[in-house]
Amino acid sequence: MSVATLDERVYEELQALEAIFAPDLTINREDGIPKTIKMNIVPYTGDNIDEQYVRLTLEIKLCPDYPEKSPQVTMKNPRGLDDRIISRIHRDIKGKLNANIGHLIVYELIEMVRECLTQSNLPQGQCVICLHGFKNGDIFTKTQCFHYFHNYCLGKHLISGKKYYEEELDKLPSWQRVEAKPYQQTCPVCRSTVQFKVDDLKTAPPPLESLDAQPFQLTDEIKEMQERMQALMAHQISRGGVIGVGDLEPPPLIITDPAEVEEPKSSSSGAQNVATPETSSGARDGANSASAATASVTRPPYCGPYRGFNRRGKPGRRGRGGAR
Numbered sequence: 001m002s003v004a005t006l007d008e009r010v011y012e013e014l015q016a017l018e019a020i021f022a023p024d025l026t027i028n029r030e031d032g033i034p035k036t037i038k039m040n041i042v043p044y045t046g047d048n049i050d051e052q053y054v055r056l057t058l059e060i061k062l063c064p065d066y067p068e069k070s071p072q073v074t075m076k077n078p079r080g081l082d083d084r085i086i087s088r089i090h091r092d093i094k095g096k097l098n099a100n101i102g103h104l105i106v107y108e109l110i111e112m113v114r115e116c117l118t119q120s121n122l123p124q125g126q127c128v129i130c131l132h133g134f135k136n137g138d139i140f141t142k143t144q145c146f147h148y149f150h151n152y153c154l155g156k157h158l159i160s161g162k163k164y165y166e167e168e169l170d171k172l173p174s175w176q177r178v179e180a181k182p183y184q185q186t187c188p189v190c191r192s193t194v195q196f197k198v199d200d201l202k203t204a205p206p207p208l209e210s211l212d213a214q215p216f217q218l219t220d221e222i223k224e225m226q227e228r229m230q231a232l233m234a235h236q237i238s239r240g241g242v243i244g245v246g247d248l249e250p251p252p253l254i255i256t257d258p259a260e261v262e263e264p265k266s267s268s269s270g271a272q273n274v275a276t277p278e279t280s281s282g283a284r285d286g287a288n289s290a291s292a293a294t295a296s297v298t299r300p301p302y303c304g305p306y307r308g309f310n311r312r313g314k315p316g317r318r319g320r321g322g323a324r
């Protein structure tokens, strides 16, 4: 077969593909000979493009012997897909190509990949508020800044954000209160301004993964990690790299001691973890004296993972536990 010509059936296939998929499909030609097909594939969501969370571009290089020889297929610019799904699609493409040598295959390939994307049309990764993933059946939201949260978590986040704002406002002298900026909802990831109806978000069920999550257990693995982190913390402190420790201000994080933790409380018990005066002041005392020696200071009781991460030294309010 001459290099300059393609099977007549291929021209017909390409014509049909252009008719069906333009403008998502483009064909690059050299001297009038089709060389590469590029197709942007998104999942089937009807007309609702707001619900397309994944996508990729399929690049199909036609060889002169196509369809007697399989075209070269590569995936480009995958979005919202984790490696596991990408390699599954890759395997499926290979299988499809091997099983269809001698057949026009581009349309079927595109449809197969689209079907995979439709099945995987869930944002991958975690909701940064609860640290659980997104499962089929979860109710979640994509913000305008393309960040994803369970509605349930976002609702809680916005409620506590507003509460925090009001508490801070209360502390201001009245003349400053008048000038203060009004409360504004922000994205927990990038702080872009968002607008949600909290009452609607509040009605969403909790993340599915959280329902069958095991209660927190202090495993040997975690203990070992805590020891490593403690050594790292001591190293950071010795080099002056920990802001807040030793200052008069509340610390940015609370130092906990794995040795004191024999009976951890469940990390997922309460949705509202309000700091008590004792734990607040305990946290302060603990961290202030921590500059002397991290291992021998009085520390607040351990309240579960991540609860202490809070700029104001109050456990839980903005940490992982508070969002459950």
Ligand SMILES: [Zn+2]
Pocket (backbone or CB within 6 Å): 127, 128, 129, 130, 131, 132, 149, 150, 153, 154, 207
């Ligand atoms: Zn969540």
Ligand SMILES: [Zn+2]
Pocket (backbone or CB within 6 Å): 143, 145, 146, 147, 187, 188, 189, 190, 191, 192
């Ligand atoms: Zn964002």
